[in-house]
Amino acid sequence: MSSLRFTIIQTNLFWEDVSANLNMFTQKIESIKEKTEVVVLPEMFTTGFSMQPEKFAETMNGVAVKWMQTMANKHKIIITGSLIIEENNHYYNRLIWMLPNGSFGYYDKRHLFAFAGENKHYNAGNKRLIAQVNGIKINLQICYDLRFPVWARQSMNAEKSPEYDVLIYVANWPEKRSHAWKTLLAARAIENQCYVIGVNRVGNDGNNIYHSGDSCIINPMGEVVFTEAHNETIFTTTIDTAVIEQIRQQLPFLKDADAFSFIQQS
Secondary structure, X not given: OOEEEEEEEXXXXXXXXXXXXXXXXXXXXXXXXXXXXXXXXXXXXXXXXXXXXXXXXXXXXXXXXXXXXXXXXXXXXXXXXXXXXXXXXXXXXXXXXXXXXXXXXXEEOOOOOHHHOHHHHOOOOOOOEEEEEOOEEEEEEEHHHHHOHHHHOOOEOOOOOEOOOEEEEEOXXXXXXXXXXXXXXXXXXXXXXXXXXXXXOEEEOOXXXXXXXXXXXXXXXXXXXXXXXXXXXXXXXXXXXXXXXXXXXXXXXXXXXXXXXXXXXX
């Protein structure tokens, strides 16, 4: 059995100000006194939910990616969160999973939030990212992906075990739809028999849209382990696979699930 220490950072963001946000997150990460292994930042943590990628996008060699490399190495942690990336003349809302040695994986947001015009400015991804640390498998997704359960649905691997143990959503999810946020996070935990970590921002963005945070850590039974509304907070917890395995053995519902496979489309 394995365990992993996660720290979530729920914070206000400086609107479209990369330097101010990186300075702020540097201070917050350096304030963490507890041992931790994975630090989770919100969606578009360098800008807020901006629809101006032509102004604020960077390449994978840009200042924010290099900042993630530096901070991960300095503190010997994994850092994850999404930011605006330009690649091959396309823009992506890209989650980066940065390791202490400078290597990384990434996930491009699959479901673009057309209600706010995200689909007009960004390109959608078509591949999931499931990372593994200390034997714990982690499925990484972004905000609006939460509304599409098929994209997160567990399938059994060749060894007849679930694909992942923890499902992470990084978000800029408005307070006016916070009930949906909390309900869907719990639903994803229950149906996939996994821990769910949802990390949201707080405060008003540049469009005067208020975010209440409501970041959550939810266990595989759908029970809320931690949540915080409205306030900036840094919270660290340990996720233990023994808890996950016990629930899956006592309630072996995943074994009865429908078999399926993804047909990847651009």
